[in-house]
Amino acid sequence: MLLSISWRNIWRHPARSGVLLMAIVAGLWAGILVSALTNGWIHQRFVNLIQEEITHAQIHHPEFRTEGEPWMYIENSDDIFSFLDRDERILSWSARALIGGMIQSPLTSSGVQIRGVQTDRERATTTFHENLTEGDYLDSELRNPVLLGERLANKLNVEVGNRIVLTFQDLDNEITSGSFTISGLFRTASNPYDERNVFVRDVDLQELLGDAVFHEIAMMLQDEGLSEAVTSNINNEFENIVAESWYELSPELRYITDMGGGLIVYIMAVILLALAFGILNTMLMAIFERMRELGMLLAIGMNKMRVFFMIMLESVILTLTGAAGGLLLAWLTLEYLGEKGIDMTSMGGDSMAEFGYDAVVYPIAYSNDYLTTITLVVITALLAAIYPAFKALSLNPREVVRE
Amino acid sequence: MAIITTHNLSKVYNPDTIPVHALRDVSLEFEEGEFTTVRGPSGSGKTTLLNMIGGLDIPTEGFVEIDGTRITGMKDRELINFRLNNIGFVFQAYNLIPVFTAYENVSFIMLLQKREKSEMKERAEELLTAMGLSKKFDSRPKQLSGGEQQRVAVARALASRPKFILADEPTANLDTDSAMNLLDMMEKMNKEENVTFIFSTHDQRVIDRARRVITMVDGAIFKDERK
Numbered sequence A: 001m002l003l004s005i006s007w008r009n010i011w012r013h014p015a016r017s018g019v020l021l022m023a024i025v026a027g028l029w030a031g032i033l034v035s036a037l038t039n040g041w042i043h044q045r046f047v048n049l050i051q052e053e054i055t056h057a058q059i060h061h062p063e064f065r066t067e068g069e070p071w072m073y074i075e076n077s078d079d080i081f082s083f084l085d086r087d088e089r090i091l092s093w094s095a096r097a098l099i100g101g102m103i104q105s106p107l108t109s110s111g112v113q114i115r116g117v118q119t120d121r122e123r124a125t126t127t128f129h130e131n132l133t134e135g136d137y138l139d140s141e142l143r144n145p146v147l148l149g150e151r152l153a154n155k156l157n158v159e160v161g162n163r164i165v166l167t168f169q170d171l172d173n174e175i176t177s178g179s180f181t182i183s184g185l186f187r188t189a190s191n192p193y194d195e196r197n198v199f200v201r202d203v204d205l206q207e208l209l210g211d212a213v214f215h216e217i218a219m220m221l222q223d224e225g226l227s228e229a230v231t232s233n234i235n236n237e238f239e240n241i242v243a244e245s246w247y248e249l250s251p252e253l254r255y256i257t258d259m260g261g262g263l264i265v266y267i268m269a270v271i272l273l274a275l276a277f278g279i280l281n282t283m284l285m286a287i288f289e290r291m292r293e294l295g296m297l298l299a300i301g302m303n304k305m306r307v308f309f310m311i312m313l314e315s316v317i318l319t320l321t322g323a324a325g326g327l328l329l330a331w332l333t334l335e336y337l338g339e340k341g342i343d344m345t346s347m348g349g350d351s352m353a354e355f356g357y358d359a360v361v362y363p364i365a366y367s368n369d370y371l372t373t374i375t376l377v378v379i380t381a382l383l384a385a386i387y388p389a390f391k392a393l394s395l396n397p398r399e400v401v402r403e
Numbered sequence B: 001m002a003i004i005t006t007h008n009l010s011k012v013y014n015p016d017t018i019p020v021h022a023l024r025d026v027s028l029e030f031e032e033g034e035f036t037t038v039r040g041p042s043g044s045g046k047t048t049l050l051n052m053i054g055g056l057d058i059p060t061e062g063f064v065e066i067d068g069t070r071i072t073g074m075k076d077r078e079l080i081n082f083r084l085n086n087i088g089f090v091f092q093a094y095n096l097i098p099v100f101t102a103y104e105n106v107s108f109i110m111l112l113q114k115r116e117k118s119e120m121k122e123r124a125e126e127l128l129t130a131m132g133l134s135k136k137f138d139s140r141p142k143q144l145s146g147g148e149q150q151r152v153a154v155a156r157a158l159a160s161r162p163k164f165i166l167a168d169e170p171t172a173n174l175d176t177d178s179a180m181n182l183l184d185m186m187e188k189m190n191k192e193e194n195v196t197f198i199f200s201t202h203d204q205r206v207i208d209r210a211r212r213v214i215t216m217v218d219g220a221i222f223k224d225e226r227k
């Protein structure tokens, strides 16, 4: 009955309640959408980083990641390879020779990271080959093929089929260089990455280095959650190397995964704070115009707890009705956009690529986001109604029933 | 034994600024089954007296006893509960919950009393029918005339099975026909079910219907006549 009285009281002023409801619907819809977009960006970035390059776990010489010297390669790599092959949790792995060096075209030169990859294994382990926009992957018929980022190619003013020269220190610290033919161009979501990395075949690079060494082994697991267990296994088994999970490898991944989940709370807090004033105002108006009626209820014997509860309930029902509408609308919007994605190019989405984020975003709303939102909405409705509800309690039935 | 006793009731409003003596040493007794009106000029203290008896206001001096229970000095929460279960109220206006139908308004008070659903339904229907509102169960207050609204209010007051009903100028907003009709209904309930009514009024024709007339002047009892 309290529920019914609350619900009907809300509709005493359809226009007033309606406006507030619309505001709540719009606010929550926008909040969910913004958070879903951000989630989508984060998720895509996560998937991009993991699947294109970082993978779930990597093995290096203990100092390679900080020093990056050519001689800091992985010893006993064959033993490690067969160990990895025996572990069922590891879907695939790929070893890489990594050297910092220079790329030269007839026009200019640039500093790059040269990545010597095992072509078949790399294809099986990462999705990097999907970033190819022109030409062929490294397994073409060419001698010394190389893949360049589109941006780097533009900068060097070269195209597929042209030759470039790669210069770097070999394992004996001698400067060495080799001529490579551009077999293809790639574009990832990250512009800086495209400018600083070139891909060659492991064997071609090792020939120039002087030995068949690898600096990095990357592996994809059955599940990203296995990475800690797998790396600690490897670390226990081998010395002079260190295996690390994606969480340890990438500060960016660490940051976005740590922050991502709580994002909705901040976005909703801001929106609900604004809505709280609307709710407060509506509830105050509702109380003031009902003073006599509330006084009558107290006079005939409705206790103050019930009156208080009734007003709180009114606020919660009103707000939850709006919230239900907002969430439903957001859900429908996301059902539609989740598959199509939102192309942010026209809204300056291109500049997102500078930071490594795709221009087309597939928004993601987690079911937890909806739950969090509903919880926050109820809290807001209660907080906003406390003052009006106390106002109603301070009523003196004697004053109110006097004509 | 009297169901209501007021012991030397006094009420002074604004004692610190311009004191208003709304009640002066009022001692009265009301018996079960009375049909009593309180009359007197405007400002003579009728509403103040009824509010004291109804536990809506606190006397400056003296106290009120209902059926042997001293209500003066009760805690707020106790008092609300006491009102709910012992006193029926009919006000001059704003009696009903506007979003509820006549039927719901009458049931509501029994719901507050946590009565059985079946009892609620039976009693609400019975009382509304007795009040001549059998066709108005589902009407909201706005769809009812002033007289009909007051009859719903009487039904609501009766629904809680109170010891007595207090009605402060229940007919003040009604035309003569409606006022007399309301009085008919109240009188019927008084005769048939021995319900005690205490009501205030200015209206001579209403006064004529009462069996006991208490006249107040300037906060004091001027006359107390029984027919």
Ligand SMILES: Nc1ncnc2c1ncn2[C@@H]1O[C@H](COP(=O)(O)OP(=O)(O)OP(=O)(O)O)[C@@H](O)[C@H]1O
Pocket (backbone or CB within 6 Å): B013, B014, B020, B021, B022, B040, B041, B042, B043, B044, B045, B046, B047, B048, B049
């Ligand atoms: N809250 C209050 N503060 C100050 N004075 C008050 C208050 N309530 C009532 N009074 C005064 O107390 C006196 C008695 O008022 P009361 O309302 O009981 O009279 P009444 O007989 O019901 O009058 P009416 O016929 O106009 O309803 C009046 O002088 C009134 O002005």
Ligand SMILES: [Mg+2]
Pocket (backbone or CB within 6 Å): B046, B047, B048, B168
């Ligand atoms: Mg009065």
